[in-house]
Structure formats: structure tokens, C-alpha cells
Amino acid sequence: xxxxxxxxxxxxxxxxxxAPPKETSLWKDALSRIVKSKTSLIGLIIITLLxxxxxxxxxIAPYHPVDDGSVxxxxxxxxxxxxxxxxxxxxxxxxxxxxxxxxxxxIGVIAVGISGVVGVLLGGIAGYVGRWxxxxxxxxxxxxxxxxxxxxxxxxxxxxxxxxxxxxxAVGIVGVPHFARIVRSTVLSVKEKEFVEAAHAxxxxxxxxxxxxxxxxxxxxxxxxxxxxIGTAILDAAGLSFLGLGAQAPKPEWGxxxxxxxxxxxxxxxxxxFPGLAILFxxxxxxxxxDGLRDALDPRLKQ
Amino acid sequence: MTQNLxxxxxxKKHFPIKKGAILPKQVGAVKAVDGVSFHVRKGETLGxxxxxxxxxxxxGRSILNLIKPTEGEVKYKxxxxxxxxxxxxxxxxxxxxIIFQDPYASLNPRMTVEQIIEEPxxxxxxxxxxxxxxxxxxxxxxxxxxYHKHRYPHQFSGGQRQRIGIARALSLDPxxxxxxxxxxxxxxxxxxxxxxxxxxxxxxxxxxYIFIAHDLSVVHHISDRVAVMYLGEIVEVxxxxxxxxxxxHPYTQALLSAIPEANPHKKRDRIMLEGDLPSPSDPPQGCxxxxxxxxxxxxxxxxxxxxKDVSTGDHQAACHLVNEVVxxxxxx
Numbered sequence: 001x002x003x004x005x006x007x008x009x010x011x012x013x014x015x016x017x018x019a020p021p022k023e024t025s026l027w028k029d030a031l032s033r034i035v036k037s038k039t040s041l042i043g044l045i046i047i048t049l050l051x052x053x054x055x056x057x058x059x060i061a062p063y064h065p066v067d068d069g070s071v072x073x074x075x076x077x078x079x080x081x082x083x084x085x086x087x088x089x090x091x092x093x094x095x096x097x098x099x100x101x102x103x104x105x106x107i108g109v110i111a112v113g114i115s116g117v118v119g120v121l122l123g124g125i126a127g128y129v130g131r132w133x134x135x136x137x138x139x140x141x142x143x144x145x146x147x148x149x150x151x152x153x154x155x156x157x158x159x160x161x162x163x164x165x166x167x168x169x170a171v172g173i174v175g176v177p178h179f180a181r182i183v184r185s186t187v188l189s190v191k192e193k194e195f196v197e198a199a200h201a202x203x204x205x206x207x208x209x210x211x212x213x214x215x216x217x218x219x220x221x222x223x224x225x226x227x228x229x230i231g232t233a234i235l236d237a238a239g240l241s242f243l244g245l246g247a248q249a250p251k252p253e254w255g256x257x258x259x260x261x262x263x264x265x266x267x268x269x270x271x272x273x274f275p276g277l278a279i280l281f282x283x284x285x286x287x288x289x290x291d292g293l294r295d296a297l298d299p300r301l302k303q
Numbered sequence: 304m305t306q307n308l309x310x311x312x313x314x315k316k317h318f319p320i321k322k323g324a325i326l327p328k329q330v331g332a333v334k335a336v337d338g339v340s341f342h343v344r345k346g347e348t349l350g351x352x353x354x355x356x357x358x359x360x361x362x363g364r365s366i367l368n369l370i371k372p373t374e375g376e377v378k379y380k381x382x383x384x385x386x387x388x389x390x391x392x393x394x395x396x397x398x399x400x401i402i403f404q405d406p407y408a409s410l411n412p413r414m415t416v417e418q419i420i421e422e423p424x425x426x427x428x429x430x431x432x433x434x435x436x437x438x439x440x441x442x443x444x445x446x447x448x449x450y451h452k453h454r455y456p457h458q459f460s461g462g463q464r465q466r467i468g469i470a471r472a473l474s475l476d477p478x479x480x481x482x483x484x485x486x487x488x489x490x491x492x493x494x495x496x497x498x499x500x501x502x503x504x505x506x507x508x509x510x511x512y513i514f515i516a517h518d519l520s521v522v523h524h525i526s527d528r529v530a531v532m533y534l535g536e537i538v539e540v541x542x543x544x545x546x547x548x549x550x551x552h553p554y555t556q557a558l559l560s561a562i563p564e565a566n567p568h569k570k571r572d573r574i575m576l577e578g579d580l581p582s583p584s585d586p587p588q589g590c591x592x593x594x595x596x597x598x599x600x601x602x603x604x605x606x607x608x609x610x611k612d613v614s615t616g617d618h619q620a621a622c623h624l625v626n627e628v629v630x631x632x633x634x635x
Contacts, residue, residue, distance in 0.1 A: 194409040201367055202423035202471065203396035212422075216413045 033296040040292020046285025054101040061095035065252040068092065075268040085270040087260060089250075093271065096252035097278050103253045104282060107168055107237040108230040114172025115233075116226060119179020120215065126180065127187030128210050138184065141177045149174045150239055157245040164253070167246035171236045175229050182225050186218035193217075220297040224290055231286030238279050254279050307378075308479060308511050309343040309366070314375035314385075316358075316365050320584060333584045335361040337535035338375070340610070343479070348505065348512040350526030350543065352519060352558070356580060358535040359515045360404075363481045366513070367401055368392055379479070397427060400477040404484040406464035410456040416442070416467055417452035423474045441470040444507075446500060462493035466500065473504065479511045486521060494518075498525055519562050523547055528617070531555045534591045535583055537610065541618030551613045551620040553596050590623065598624055 034040045053060060062083075063069065073090035076082055084093040126137040144152070156170035190196065191214055199209045238255030240246035247253030249260065254275040261271030317332035336358040343349045351359050365372040368387060377385040384395055403409035410419055420441055421434045429437075439449035445466040456464055465485060472480055482501070486494040498521060504510060516522050522529055523543060530540040531554065539552040550556045557574040576595050581587055587594050593603040602623050610619040613626070 194403050194405055195411040197369060198401070198403060198409050198468075198471070199411075199422070201369055201396060201401045202475065203393045203426045204422060205393070205426065208426070212414075213411050217411070 030293065030296040034289075034292050037292050037295065039288050040296070043285045043288025043290075043292060046281055047289055050101055050105065050282055050285065053098055054105050057098050057102055061092075061098040063092040063095040065091065065096045065099040066250045068095070075264060075271070077268070078270055084274045085268065087257070087268075087271045088264065093257075093274055096257060097254070097275055099252045100254045100257065100275065100278065101282075103164070103247065103251065104234050104238075104279075107164075107171070108234050108286075111168045111171040111233040111237065112175065112226055112229045114169060115175030115179050115229060116222075118173070119176045120183050120218075120222070122176065123180035123183030124187055124210060124215055124218075127184035128191055128206075128214060134184075137180070141180045144174075145177045150236060153236055153240055154243065154245060157240060162245045162248065164241075164247040164251065167237050167240045170240070171233050174236065175233060178229065179222070179225060182221050183215075183218055186221055187214050190214050190217045224294045224297065227286055227293055228290035231283040231290070234286070235279065235283050306345055307342040308345040308380065309513075310376070310378040311342070311362075311366065312340050312376040312378070314339045314362065314365055314377065315373045316361050316370060317373045331584050334535050334586060335583060336365060336372075337583075337586070339532070339535070339537055341530050341537060341540060343511060343513060345478075345511055346505075346509060347527040348514050348525050350522035350529040351513060351515045351532060352517060352522050352529060353532035354517060354580060356583065357532045358583070359517075359532055360483050362532070363401070363483050363513060363515050367399055367481060368395075369401075393426075396423070397475045398477055399479045399481065400472040400475065401481045401483060402465075402468050402472050402485045405488050406461050406468055407456075407488075409468055410464055412456055415453050415455055416447075416459075419456070419467060420452075420470050420474055423471060427475065437474065438470075441473055444473070444504070445470045446496075460493075461489050462497060465489060465493075465497055469497075469500065469504070473508065476508070477510070479513070481513045481515070483515050484517070485514075487516060487518060494521065501525065519558060531558065534581065534586055536591060536621070538592065538622070539618075539620040540610070541614075541620075542616055545614065545616050545618050549614065549618075551618070551625045552592075552622045553598055553624075554592050555620070590621075600624070 034044060069086065069089055069091035071090055073082075073086050074088055076086040076090075078085045082092050082094065084097065087093055087096070122137050122141065126134040147155075153167070153170040153174050156173060157166050160166040160169070196209060196213050199213050204213075237246055238253070238258070241253045241255030242259045244256075244259060247256045249256060257275040258272055258279075261268070261275070264271055314336055315334070315338055316336040317334050319329045320331040320333065321327035322330045339358070339362055341349065351362065353359050361370060364370040365385075366377050368377075368384065372385050375385065376383050379395070379399065384392075387395060414422075417435075417438050420438045424434045424437065438452060442449050442451060447463065447466055447470070451459075456467065459467065465488075469485075485501070486497050489497060501512070502525060505512060512525070514522060514525055526543045528541065529543050529546050530537050531546075531552065532538070533554050539546065539550065539555045546555065547559060550559050553574075554576075557576050560572060560574045574597065578595050581591070581594055587604075588607075589605045590596070590599070590603040590608050593599040596603065600623070606623065608621040608623050610621045611625075612618065613620045
């Protein structure tokens with residue numbers, strides 16, 4: 001190594017010493033941009049609250065969601081004793097909503113987990129392999145998309161049998177096309193990048209290229225889609241429960257609570273109003289955060 | 304006598320132009336590389352120059368089989384590798400490597416430097432106990448430090464990233480490295496460092512380079528022999544000093560006259576080329592250069608010139624207007 005090169009290297013060292021290592025700048029940038037935008041901050045707060053409520057449900061809820069309550073206390077309007085009133089069986093609605101947060105998170109995570117894993121695999125393979133494989137997978141996805149999502153979910157639950165588990169599976173499958181399409185399109189652009197070509201040129205096998213090089217670089221749009229999908233999944237599952245196909249009584253699921261309160265809509269509107277509001281806010285929270293993330297992770301906004 | 308490590312014979316790559324969504328019909332082809340032949344001797348550097356879109360990079364990628372050649376032979380150590388597929392092709396990766404032009408696009412942003420450099424070894428099942436020390440050694444070799452290995456590409460400058468790319472290419476101990484414009488994305492001050500590094504490495508590891516570039520002075524500096532490409536063909540090839548001092552093909556002359564001169568008072572005869580590069584999907588008949596050649600004659604529009612010896616040394620050009628020099632058979 002020549003003397004001039006060594007000098008150049010020393011200069012380079014000095015330059016490296018100056019810049020402190022920034023480990024995950026993408027996510028740090030994203031977080032700071034989310035906090036700056038008011039709407040996505042509201043979304044983040046709502047979701048954080050939902051998670052806290054779900055974790056500490058036994059500490060927050062004044063009553064047991066199912067066992068506490070007698071028919072004598074039925075349809076009580078909101079009061080100091082029952083903040084949000086009671087339902088047809090005298091159960092405290094506030095406590096039921098608090099415990100319902102657990103079910104909603106469970107639905108969101110499991111259903112979107114199913115959509116995510118299946119969608120990423122199908123979309124990733126379709127985009128990476130291309131040609132007839134792409135054709136077959138994407139036409140199958142088109143068929144799934146041709147059905148209105150709630151109708152498809154109802155049909156699937158009708159075949160598999162009612163219940164919360166089946167409802168989650170159905171909602172998960174209905175969400176697959178969105179993930180598959182987004183992953184496919186991102187994979188199509190990432191696989192043309194030079195580092196993928198470099199991996200081919202160094203003898204890395206296809207499976208590893210897909211999982212180590214291509215898919216990790218599709219994360220940004222995937223995170224956005226996941227956040228938005230959790231909101232939709234909670235809404236869809238609540239819809240199934242409302243129709244009596246999802247969570248069954250006496251589970252404190254918000255959609256099922258809406259259904260139970262339907263009969264007393266005029267005499268005791270609080271029974272149906274508060275679970276409805278809970279669904280509204282949670283779905284709103286995920287949508288706000290998802291939109292915020294979309295902007296925050298947009299590389300075009302980077303300076 | 305030095306033997307030919309690589310021989311390329313009549314290599315062609317035509318990209319089909321298709322029309323129709325349901326049953327696509329081929330309506331034409333972009334002739335990116337159209338009958339290229341050359342050879343590379345062991346231990347030398349062959350410079351491949353030409354303007355953008357003349358097929359330099361496509362030639363490089365076709366040799367590596369990253370793009371399947373349409374036609375022709377690529378003989379590596381006597382074996383035709385143009386039709387290799389699957390595992391046979393993968394095994395060849397140990398021998399022929401590539402350094403890319405864009406040091407920003409060619410490193411996976413989600414992998415650390417160590418993961419990037421050891422990945423080729425991992426692909427060929429080198430045990431971790433050998434991989435880790437080798438990564439540190441390679442980092443030293445390319446002028447970085449072992450403590451850089453846990454950093455991500457975005458924490459490095461362009462020149463440093465290119466060094467990482469070079470370390471990756473060296474990790475499998477290849478014999479031939481195709482350098483696809485390795486310095487054209489870098490600052491001029493950094494270019495010299497990287498070019499010097501590549502020269503040092505060539506001596507240290509006995510490497511053979513195909514150096515693709517459009518910067519004629521860089522090519523002059525690093526190459527032993529130079530091939531000039533125009534519209535998918537080689538128009539002139541020869542020893543670097545001979546070719547730079549005594550260019551025969553009008554295109555080479557025009558290219559060389561465009562190199563900026565450090566002395567502003569020195570008189571220069573610049574040959575200005577008129578017109579644009581013709582489309583490679585519809586190249587001119589006869590000599591492909593005749594549309595822009597200041598000396599073109601009737602013959603040039605009809606007959607396609609072949610490479611012929613134009614001096615007693617190692618120097619060939621494809622031009623009707625240059626007289627062929629009959630070489631004495633080499634004795635002994």
C-alpha cells in the first residue's frame with residue numbers, strides 16, 4: 001500500500017470518527033415524523049391506550065365482565081356505580097368494553113398475522129419468480145378480491161362453523177389480497193436493484209435472495225398495510241360477531257355487544273352506543289397511525 | 304507465453320421488443336451487443352470503453368451470465384460457459400466476480416458490512432470459523448478496518464462503499480473480476496484511490512480485470528489492452544499505448560480527441576462527431592459508424608467491416624479506410 005493511500009485512509013478514519021453511528025435511521029426518522037404530525041400522534045395515543053387497557057383490564061374494570069351482574073340491575077342508565085350503564089343481564093358495560101379490548105387486539109393480531117404471512121409469501125413468490133407462477137397466483141388473488149370482503153368472510157364462516165376462531169381465520173383470508181398485491185409490486189421494483197444482482201453474481205441461492213435481500217426491503221409499505229389492516233380486521237370481525245357468526249355470548253366482544261343491545265335500542269341506547277364508539281375510536285386510531293406511517297416512511301419526503 | 308483466460312466469440316444479446324398484451328408478438332429487437340469477439344489474457348486488464356448505451360455493461364453481464372446471451376460463445380479456461388445453468392453456473396461464481404458501478408445501489412441497506420462480505424462464502428458453505436477472520440482480513444486489504452464490520456452501508460461514503468463492494472467480490476478468491484464502471488459514480492479525488500487500490504489488489508491476488516468505463520484517462524491508466532465499442536460492436540482493440548498514440552478507427556480518434564488537455568495553450572485538433580447515436584433497435588447498414596463518420600465512403604454504407612490487423616503489434620480495427628497490415632508469422 002502506497003504512502004499516499006495510507007494518508008488517504010487516515011483522512012477517511014478521521015471522517016468516520018466524526019460521524020457517530022446511526023443504527024436504524026429509517027425508523028428513528030419515521031418516529032420523529034409521526035410525533036410531529038398531530039393526526040398520526042392521535043392515532044398512536046389511541047392505540048397505546050388500547051394496549052394499556054387490554055393489559056391491565058382486571059385492574060381497570062370495576063366488575064367482572066361476565067359473572068358480575070344480576071337481572072335486577074338490567075338496563076341501568078350510566079351512573080357513578082356503572083359509568084356506562086348496564087346491559088340486559090345487568091352486567092357493567094364499561095367493564096365489558098375494557099375486557100373487549102383484549103379480544104379486539106387478539107382479533108387484530110391473529111387475523112392480520114394470517115393475512116400478512118400468507119399474503120407476503122404469495123406476493124413475494126409471484127413477484128420474484130414472475131412468468132406463469134405470477135400469473136396463476138395473481139389471478140387467484142383477483143378472484144378473492146372480486147368478492148365483497150364481508151360477504152366472503154360470511155361464506156367462509158358459514159362453511160367452517162361459527163365462532164371467534166373461525167371468524168379470525170375468515171377475516172385473515174379476506175385480507176390476503178391486499179398484502180399480496182403490495183408485496184408483489186414492491187418485490188418487482190426491489191428485485192431489479194443492483195444488490196440483488198450482486199447476490200446472484202456471488203452465487204447466493206434464490207430462496208435466500210428472496211428472504212434476505214428482497215423481502216426485508218419491502219418492509220416500509222408492509223408496516224403501513226399492517227397497521228391499516230388491523231383496523232379493518234377489527235371492524236370486519238365485529239361485523240361478523242354482530243351477525244352472530246363470530247364471538248358468541250357471553251364473550252364481551254364489541255360486535256356481539258352491539259347485537260345484544262339491538263333490541264333495546266330505544267329504551268336503553270347506551271347498551272349499543274358505547275361499544276359502537278369503542279369500535280369507532282380503535283379503527284380510527286389504526287387508520288390515523290397507518291396514514292401517518294405512510295407519510296413518515298415515504299422515501300421521497302426524506303431530505 | 305500468457306494464455307487466454309477468457310475468450311468471447313461472436314457474442315450477441317438482443318432484447319426482444321414485444322407488442323400485444325395477451326399473445327405478445329416480437330416486433331423487433333434491441334441489438335445491445337451484436338457480435339462481439341475478444342480475448343483476455345491471464346493477469347492483464349482489458350479496458351472496455353464506449354459511450355452510454357453502446358453495450359459495454361451488457362457485454363460484462365453476459366460474460367457472467369447474469370443476462371443470458373442470445374448467441375455466441377464465452378470460453379472461460381477453454382470451457383464454453385454461455386449455456387451454463389443452475390448449479391454449474393453457481394459454481395462458476397467462485398471464479399468470475401463483478402464490481403458494480405453504483406456503490407449505493409449495490410449494497411443491501413439492511414445488512415451489516417460483515418453480512419455483506421461473508422454472504423458469498425456462506426453461499427458456498429464456508430464454515431463460520433473461517434468466514435469471520437476472512438472478513439476482517441478483507442476489510443484490511445481494501446483499506447477499511449475490522450471494527451467497521453458491524454456498521455450499515457448508509458454509514459459510509461461512496462468510496463468506502465465501493466471498497467466494501469470490492470471486498471465482497473474478493474471474498475471467493477476469484478480469478479477474473481468484471482469491473483462495471485467501478486469509479487464513475489465517485490468523486491475524482493476518490494476515483495484515484497479506488498483505482499490504485501484495484502491495481503494493488505491485482506498484483507497481490509494475481510487478478511485479471513475486464514474494466515468497463517467511459518472515462519478514457521482512467522482506462523489509459525489501468526489497462527494493458529483496450530477495446531473500443533460502438534453500437535454493440537468492437538471497432539478497435541489493441542495495446543493501450545499503441546491504441547492511444549496511434550488510433551486507427553475514426554471513432555477512436557474522435558473519442559481520444561475529446562479528452563481534456565491540462566495545458567490550455569496547446570493546440571488541439573478536436574474531431575467533432577455530428578448527429579446522435581443511432582438506435583440499437585435499427586442500426587445502420589454496412590459500417591454502423593458511417594452515419595457519423597467524417598470520412599465515410601460509398602463502400603462504408605454497404606459493406607460491414609471486420610476487425611483486421613492494422614499494425615505489426617497487437618492492434619486491430621474494423622474500418623474499410625484503414626489498410627490491413629500483414630503480420631509476419633511469429634517465429635520461435
